[in-house]
Amino acid sequence: MTLLSVNLNKIAVLRNSRGGDEPDLLRAAQTCIEAGCGGITVHPRPDQRHVKPEDVRALAAMLRNRVEYNIEGNPFAAARDSYPGLLAMVREVRPTQVTLVPDSDSQITSDHGFDPLLDADVDKLRPLVRELREIGSRVSVFVDAGASGFERFAAIGVQRIEIYTGPYAHAFAEGDARDALAQCAQTARRAQQAGLAVNAGHDLSQANLGAFHAAIPGLAEVSIGHALIGEALYEGLATTVRNYLQILR
Ligand SMILES: CC(=O)[C@@H](O)[C@H](O)COP(=O)(O)O
Ligand SMILES: NCC(=O)COP(=O)(O)O
Numbered sequence: 001m002t003l004l005s006v007n008l009n010k011i012a013v014l015r016n017s018r019g020g021d022e023p024d025l026l027r028a029a030q031t032c033i034e035a036g037c038g039g040i041t042v043h044p045r046p047d048q049r050h051v052k053p054e055d056v057r058a059l060a061a062m063l064r065n066r067v068e069y070n071i072e073g074n075p076f077a078a079a080r081d082s083y084p085g086l087l088a089m090v091r092e093v094r095p096t097q098v099t100l101v102p103d104s105d106s107q108i109t110s111d112h113g114f115d116p117l118l119d120a121d122v123d124k125l126r127p128l129v130r131e132l133r134e135i136g137s138r139v140s141v142f143v144d145a146g147a148s149g150f151e152r153f154a155a156i157g158v159q160r161i162e163i164y165t166g167p168y169a170h171a172f173a174e175g176d177a178r179d180a181l182a183q184c185a186q187t188a189r190r191a192q193q194a195g196l197a198v199n200a201g202h203d204l205s206q207a208n209l210g211a212f213h214a215a216i217p218g219l220a221e222v223s224i225g226h227a228l229i230g231e232a233l234y235e236g237l238a239t240t241v242r243n244y245l246q247i248l249r
Contacts, residue, residue, distance in 0.1 A: 002213060002248045005039030005070050006032040006241060007201075007225025008059075012042075012050040025055050026062055028237060035241035039068035039096070041201075041223040044089065046077045046105050053084055060093035070223060072099040072110075072142070072162075075128050087128070091135060098132050099162050099199070099223075100125065101142040109226075110202060113143035113164050116152045129157040140199055145183045150194035160220065161191045162199040168212060169203035177208070181215045188216045199223065206231060206240075209247050222248070 011028045015021065029040050040063055042051040051059075056071065063069045071090055079085035090098050101110050102121075114121045125141065132139045140160035141153060145167060153161070163184050171180040188198045197220040204212065205227035213219060224244065232240040 002219045003038035003068065003221040004036075004241070004244050004248055005041040005068060005221055005223040006037045006228060007041040007043065007223050008032075008229075009043055009050040009225050010229040012052070012055060016049065025051070026058060029059060029062060031237045032241050033063075033067055035238040036245050037067065037241050039070055039221065039223070041070040041072060041099075041225065043072040043101070043110075043225075044083075044086065045073065045103070046080060046083045048083055053082065053089055056089050057093060060095065068097060068221075069093075069095040070097040070099060070140075070221075071095045072101050072223070074103045074105075075100055076124070077103070077105055087131075090132065090137060094135050095137055097138040097140055097160075099140040099142055100128065110142065110164065111166065113147065113162075114141050116143070116147060116149035122152050122156060125153075125158070126156045133157050143187070145180065145187050147187055148190050150191045150196055154194045154196055158196065160197040160199050161187075162201055162221075162223070163187055164202050165200050165204055165212065166202040169205065169208050172208040172211070177211065181211065184212070185215045188219070192218060203227065206243055206247065209244065213248055 011023050011025055044051050073086040075086045102114050103110050129139050138159050140162050141158050142162045144164050168180040171177040191198050199221040201223040204224045
């Protein structure tokens with residue numbers, strides 16, 4: 001079964017809009033776990049507009065030996081002020097999985113992946129992947145649908161890719177996602193043939209997840225945040241998580 005990892009960034013955005021502790025990130029994580037999710041995802045960004053380093057630590061302590069902990073982010077964003085950098089955080093908390101994403105610091109959200117065919121990307125990732133494997137974290141790399149050359153990722157120790165599903169979600173909303181879906185499916189097949197497992201995420205929702213899941217055999221994990229937290233406003237967090245699990249059965 002495909003693992004559902006709930007991204008809690010948007011709970012932190014709401015909390016940060018007032019300061020203080022509400023809504024409480026750990027309570028949200030606990031609710032998702034009790035509803036049956038298999039993982040929690042966070043994507044700390046240098047501007048700390050959502051999860052902060054102290055959240056990353058608190059979640060690590062809470063999740064240990066319960067569900068998977070997936071930390072996403074740009075490993076090359078410089079440390080600054082109270083932001084220690086992605087690598088410093090993952091060295092400290094040793095999450096189940098680290099998903100490497102090539103965001104620039106000012107991006108409103110992620111919008112592209114690394115490219116296995118680019119020597120510069122492979123060369124930059126090589127030492128990072130080695131270190132992350134040494135600390136015991138599984139390594140996943142965010143890629144665009146349509147990417148190829150995954151043997152080059154496998155050769156440096158990458159274990160999974162995460163397909164960027166934003167364009168698929170956009171095409172679905174526009175009414176015709178056939179081409180986008182076929183491209184995601186082809187990308188998944190290429191990665192699986194290279195020995196990598198396949199995750200997916202970005203703008204997945206209760207509306208578009210079913211078709212995506214049906215089109216990608218062996219999909220290991222989806223990480224979902226923005227839509228799921230929005231939908232939870234209407235039906236509650238636990239019910240919404242259960243709805244997603246039903247789609248993934
Ligand atoms: C890599 C990815 O697609 C997600 O982590 C997504 O970008 C969520 O990040 P934000 O919550 O900052 O939009
Ligand atoms: N990796 C994708 C993720 O964690 C959540 O993305 P979104 O559902 O917030 O777009």
